[in-house]
Amino acid sequence: MSFSFSAMLESLLPVSLTHYVLLSSTLFVIGMLGLFLNRRHVIVILMAVELLFLAASMNFIAFSSASGDLTGQVFALFILATAAAEVTIGLAILVVYYRNRASIAIDDISDLKG
Amino acid sequence: MEVLTNLWFSLGAEIVLACATLLLLLLGLLLTERHATRLVCYLSIALLLVLAVLLMWSAQNERFSDASETTAMASLIGRHFRLDTFALFCKVIVLLTTACVLLIGQVFVADASVSKSLYRFEYVIIILLATLGMCLMVSARSLLALYIGLELQSLALYICAALQRDNLRSSEAGLKYFMLGALSSALLLFGCSLLYGSVGSIYFDAILAAAHADGASSLMLQVGMVLTLCAIAFKISAVPFHMWTPDVYEGAPSSTVAFLATASKVAALALLMRLLVEAFMPLKEAWQPIIALLALASMLLGALATLPQSNIKRFIAYSAITHIGILLIGFATATPEGMRAALFYLCIYIIMSLGLFAMLLALRNAEQPSERLADLSGLSHSDPKAALALSALMFSMAGLPPFAGFFAKFYVLLAALRSDLTWLALCGVAASVVSTFYYIRIVKVMYFDEPQEQVVLTGRSNRWVLYLTAIAVALLTLQPSTLLRHSEQAVRVLFAS
């Protein structure tokens, strides 16, 4: 007799593709809100962006496993890699900015306008 | 041999470019800083030119034909990337544009008064990497390829924008560009995931087939398409996804902006065109109004918001938005004719922009690089030839005959009328009248205003680029059909599939 936690979970709480999509959509929306409700630190924005990528990756993986096509999962791997690169670059720019401005408050990043 | 040939006809240029970029990177590291930058820069210009020539040559090669990629199709790479006439056409433009941007950027990055941090060979390498991304974008035939290309380009551009490390405005531009760019990447990814979810495949031809089969009924497919389109609209800075454009253009170093405003636009528009035609054509009913709305909003906002600008780069940013709006009219027709007109417009727009940037990068007011519109006053005295060339470019930008810009607008409007988009054509007319106002205002500043300061243009190559582009827009009138024919051939391939 084998005990499978996931099987138990599934029997308790049947999870379908829709749920995954719903979850990822929720993540996406949270990420979005994080982007423009947050008015303090840029770091939070970076986190929100990560959240958005996560939502997309989750979608890919969910669709991939639902359709049995591996491409989606490969795509997710690519996303992971590029997201890492993206955040790295973002942080680097942030550091440069901080050096110049001595602040990373979002309200301060508004010299360019009009 | 066969494999190699196949490779060349699918992704050859990119591979060469990638390898060469790495070699140049090594070379740069080996040399001392002073020599490295200059050498790397010229080598990469040569590289880009050679690649462009090779590509053009291979278009003549009998092995190249739009059908020949059936063999390439079989290979794995061939499913993701495709070197058809369209890709080739756009790639050549991207490569030539990049070469030109590197050439005219020299005088700016090497200017000690700008920033010491700019004049480094890494700058060239990053640009080359971005170019690589662009090349990938224009040949992309799958969502993954699209994403990779786009991301490669974007990441490089983020860095480029913030490259002037000791400058607050540059880093702010970089930061803003990054934040909003990341958002657009996320939108793209989410859209792609929905597309993947509804189609079950990431290839354009599969999406096309699925859309053909039940595109109209699949909500997920449509939402995915809208999100993807929004992401690309961000790249081409169509309203309301344009917000980054003025700030980044103003803050980022001019050499970067030149690249951003030309090559990256070509790549993004080419991508959009391929996506719309090769993947979403059956959903024409759905995306046509979207593109039309984007066009309308871009034209109007761009035209109006340019009026109060006094900074040349900000001015260019808004005027670019207007141009994209007019260009999108061609997309909105969803006909080969409209797409052809858009591509034609794009080519001419690139030529005009290059000339404009050649001037901007070389503009010096009291030894300092100048960005104020008012500084142009007196250019007609200090440098009459440049002033004349610039005004030709401005008239062309405004779409006035007998300059090439007129034909660009001409064909877009013609296509719009043929597709019963008269209202959009009328808005285009209104926008171009307003935009003419600010283009001829530059002429006014140069010729009519009393000169206030002594402005000069430095750099011989920039001057030549300025002259050549001006001559090009003037002479293109005599023979517009060559370029037109090439655009048509390029577009026809897309519609053939």
Place this chain on the structure above:
Amino acid sequence: MIAAIPLLPLGAALLVGLFSRRIGNALALFVTCLFMLVATALALRLCFLVVRGFETTLVLAPWFSLGTLEVAWSMRIDTLSAVMMAVVCVVSTLVHVYSAGYMREDVSLPRFMAYLSLFTFFMLALVSANDLLQMFFGWEGVGLASYLLIGYWHHKESAARAGVKAFLVNRIGDFGFVLGICATYAMFDTLVFGEIFARVPDVLGREFSVFGWQIEAVTAICLLLFMGAMGKSAQLGLHIWLPDAMEGPTPVSALIHAATMVTAGVFMLCRMSGLFEYSEDALAFITCLGAATAFFAATVAVVQNDLKRVIAYSTCSQLGYMVLAVGLSAYGAAMFHLTTHAFFKALLFLAAGSLIHALNGEQDMRKMGGLRAMIPLTYLLFWVGMLSLVGIPPFSGFYSKDIIIEAAWTSHTLPGLFAFALANLGVLLTACYSTRMLVMSFHHRPRFDEQVMSHVHESPPSMSIPLLLLACGALGSGYLLKDWFVGNGSDAFWRGSIFVEDYHTALLDAHHAPRWVKSLPLFLGVLGIGLGLLCYQILTTLPAHLARFLRPIYRFLCEQWYVDALYRLLFLKSAFALAHLLWRGGDQKTIDALGPDGISNVVRWLGGRFRLLQSGYVYHYVFAVLTGVVLLGAFAVARHL
């Protein structure tokens, strides 16, 4: 040879005009007078030939043609034009010669002579025209010459103004004339006189709709053409330019504003008799207006103090008689009066000029007097002119004026009777003001200072010889010409150049008018002279008393019935006010403010607003992106549902 008649004056004008600063005064005089003399000789010979039965239409050169419209430089030689040409040439030549004396000291004499010759050319072109357009050419040309000559002393502000006024008021008349030409062409498809008359029967009964109401085509055309004649012949309403035109040199007044140009209107009416005969309404209107003019001008002349203005109003009044005659279909009588008037009015003007010359330019009669002894010849000639004007036999005016008044009675129509009454009153008034003029100028004691007195002299022969010749004309022309013009032989004389409907018999009947009708004008004339002598010669305080007693009427007359004032208020002031309104209010505040300026302001304002959207804050940008995504997404979803 015939073509030489108008071309000689033109040649003189061009020769002298183009080289006016290089050619001397003497040469200029010689050339113009010589050319005019030759032209006059030719014209008289032509007149002689025509009387003997010669008639032709001479095409000199094409002007332009388009479809049915064919206009040529041509000369229609018939009795009407031959008579007119002779009159014009004779008077013009005399005035040319007279000017040699009168304008002797003027620095730009060649220019003056060139203008005179130019005028003569245009006048000859007018009278010899074979179509309406050439007539219009001459018509406007004499207007131009008149403008140039009135404003000849251009340093005088008033002269310059008077010139413009003359041109403009004439243009108002031309407004009608041009439209008349257009209407003629629209109806008749030709502008050549003979063809028009031939086609009248086809057009009768057709109607124009003018701003909604229907009007018979022929009547409309006649009224429009008459409007032109009103302007040129200074009929009531469009007469206001004539008194002001006296700002010009006196020979000009004699030639243009008395003898020839002002009669062009009458000539045109006679020329178009073939058309006017078909419109009773138009003729009735013409009769009434002519009579009103005759009376009105005479009343005003009574109170004028400027010598030349008196004569000018008198001219206006006499033109009224001629027009009245046309209205009665008594074209012969009109032409008769035109001819005699040309002589005696030119005589009066030139004599007045001689007087003014003697007084060194003084024109105000209140500053004259007592000249009887100093310039007896002029005094005598003045008498001749005056008696002729009043219509005392055997002076020419008697014959021509009486026949008009008789015709008015014998027409037996209401307008005719109206005209008869006013014409007779006019005779009385004419006699009054002529006597007044004569007495004030020549009788009593001098009212000018010593300095002027020393200067008073009789005119040189170059001035007095033309005067004497004119006096002969004024004396003899009436008696000599009456049989030809209005007598029993008049039909044979006019020979179709004048057309009268058979039932318009006023002129024929005039010879058989009742005795009291025939003698009434003469009686009134004598009475008027008597009254004049009484008021101004004997009871010299009477006029002043009268003026005080009848103050409103006096004011009314002094202000020329307030016509000028009315014009100034109605047209001049309101036109300028309207123009200001249109410019400031229309162009600047409405069209520009709503059009280009307004739109560009709105666009700029919008631009400023849009610029504010770009706030610089990242979250605003993100919000914009999300708005776009949501809107477009919602759009897709909505379409899907």
Place this chain on the structure above:
Amino acid sequence: MMNDWPLLSTIIFLPLLGALLLTLIRGLEKDVALAAKATALWVACSTFVLTLVLWYAFDPQVEGFQFSESSLWIPESSIGYRVGVDGVSLFFVLLASFLTVLCILASWRSIEKRVRDFMAAFLVLESLSLGAFLATDTVLFYLFFEGVLLPMFYIIGVWGGERRIYAAFKFFLYTLLGSLLMLLSILSLAWIGGTTSLSELMLTEFSPALQKILWLGFFASFAVKTPMWPFHTWLPDAHVEAPTAGSVMLAGLLLKMGGYGFLRFCLPILPEASQFYAPLVFALSAIAVVYASLVALVQTDIKKLIAYSSVAHMGFVTAGLFADNAHALSGAVIQMISHGLVSAALFLCVGFLYERAKTRDIGAFRAVVQPMPTYARLMLVFTLASIGLPGTSGFIGEVLTLLGVFKTSPATAWALALGMILGAGYMLHLYRRVFFGAKDAKPANLYDLHMREHVILASLVLPVLWIGLYPMPVLRVVTLPLLTIIGSATP
């Protein structure tokens, strides 16, 4: 051999080549200026001679276009480089080349800064306007038609007066808006008719509903250019600010392009729509004539007055063009030619006065006839021609127009005739105030015309009188193409 020579292209592009040649001149500023003037004059004169040759070789009996050149230019859209000349365009071509010569002569002294640029701009302007009159391809026409804006923009903006920038922008944008709407119509014609060749389009039938829409596009452009009321407000500003030669070209040529456009496009290609909208044109023309004449009455700037008079005169033209009979049409064309000569001459006159007095305010002048008798005499001729005195070209135009318009719309003819009164009013009012009035002239430093100015004005007097006294050579040539336009065999 001469028959194969592309005469029209030579005429069009010779001035352009001249302009390029000018840019090659090197040396000291003074030498450059002189050389530029001389070169420009030579080029303009040779062009004028060529147009005279064209006139000589032109066969007035032949229907349709002559000296046609045709080659496909953009085969994709069947747009061709098609040029040709017919009776109507012939005289506009002559006018263009003639006026350019005069303008260059007139600017000999008055332009002091950037002489070379000025001359080049003028030659370019000449080239483009010649092209516009000779083009028989809609797109080619548009190219030239709108291209004319560019040199004119410079001419007003660089060498203009105080408010030159406002005037230049107003001129540019106003006309541009109109032209772009016309572009839409041209494009629609091109794709519905399938060709851009004028002669083919004339044979194509378009549905009346479509015609009515397309007509409005053309109208927008030509009404602004002509200009018709209420689209005229750019004109006074542009005239006042432009340098003398610029005003001459503006009045002599650019305005004519509007009327010419109506004649070339609206009437033959869209006949039903032209018929349909004729009442509108009549109403606007009638208003224009009366309105502009009234406004001219109260102007204090001489140039502005003449500018408004141009609006009034062009009202005659537009009314005549739509009266649909040969008289009115020929009258309108002659009126255009006449106005081209007369208003050009008047602007030159004003320019000469301005060079001396440095003002154009009417109040600043008095008794100018005394120091400048020759000038006064010549100005009088042009004043009278402007009034339309018989014997001058203005009369032929006005009277033919009136004769024709009266047949179609008597009420319009009334308004036009009223304009004749008012025209005499403002012109003579002007003439009196400037030239007459006192013994001593104001301002003091006036002197009479010198040789060059005299020659310029005298050379304009000749055609004015010639057309006035014997217009047949013009009328005969003009009528034939006009008859084809209104589609009748006889006038």
